[in-house]
Amino acid sequence: MAMTVHVDIVSAEAEIFSGQATMVHASGVMGDLGIMPRHAPLLTKLKPGEVRVVRSEDEEEFYYVSGGLLEIQPQGVTILADTAIRAKDLDEAAAVQAKERAEQVLKDRQGEIDIAQAERELAEAMAQLQAIQKLRKKLGR
């Protein structure tokens, strides 16, 4: 039996995941993280992107977070997500639409505030799409 670490994923509106995992992948602001048991205590911000929880060799779960914080303690890993969605609940059409809308706004280039917000929305939509595509590839395999 491989070593496991306790993982909690919570968002402000609901608890998303709680259980043991052998490894957790998340995208931090300074780069992607792969967390295994007995990691040093760490506190980092998360980028919009997917969180992959490896429960055992052939069992993985995908989540999408739109940003948040990740804490590592000897007792476990806690992900405080701003919004977290199970990857299979993600809506591809909506994500594509959001991406197009954000690109449109970027093209028109009006106020400064608009651009900053559109860039953020674009990053979020791209991350959602990536999570969907990865999930699809995995399921198709």
Added chain:
Amino acid sequence: MAVGKEIRTKIKSIQNTQKITRAMEMVAASKMRRAQDRMSASRPYAQKIRKVIGHLAHAHPEYRHPYLQHKETVKKVGLIVISSDRGLCGGLNTNLFKSTLNAMKEWREKGAEVELCIIGSKAASFFKRLGNIKAQTTHLGDAPSLNDLIGSVKVMLDAFDNSELDRIDVIYNEFVNTMTQSPCVDQLLPVEASEIDEELKHHWDYLYEPEAKEVLTDLLVRFVESQVYQGVVENIACEQAARMVAMKAASDNAGDLIGDLQLVYNKARQAAITQEISEIVAGAAAV
């Protein structure tokens, strides 16, 4: 028969009122269910973030965030008052306002000024004349989102950042059970350290990515927001529970009132009939 027409109209009108209160009771009961679900759904986040903050308070970081530093003298206090948007929920808001006024009095006696941040239109109209209102949010509806609150919370946090406030408390109704809701005052900032874990007593610190300051600010702002959100969600559950109980009492009272009036009406009717009969008998005897 023209007996007791006023009484009958009165009974009718009370019956109509009773219909309304009964409907409100039922609506409040079903809304309370959902509000309770929402309350328990958002609880894990609040607990987890509280735990992380607890760890943090015992870490030995190279950077001390102002939100974690206790000041010796408190000169200005910010109170975040969370009330409901609507009335007809018994003494819920009144009790909350009473304890708010008490808290304000206490701080003033200690020589501290009080500034208010208002959530909910009942508190907004109550404190309009009574306090120094810095920020206000109303009409959040039954399913508030965190985004609606961020604005007014930020006003308070900015004031804290600029040393305009030395302490921030939040006041809301705590959901004990369906029958009991009690106003409660929680200290938000500076953050109070929780009980220390045995394992955490040795000297340690987190690795921070990126800078400690940036991560901590992010975390603490989220902490405050989530605590306020939790307060709002809990207050909504309280509101619905209080309304359900108040409306049940109103329906029961209306039932009692109808019973009493019905008795008076029946007596009057009987007296009228008796009188009529005796008049007829007397008339027949005279012939």
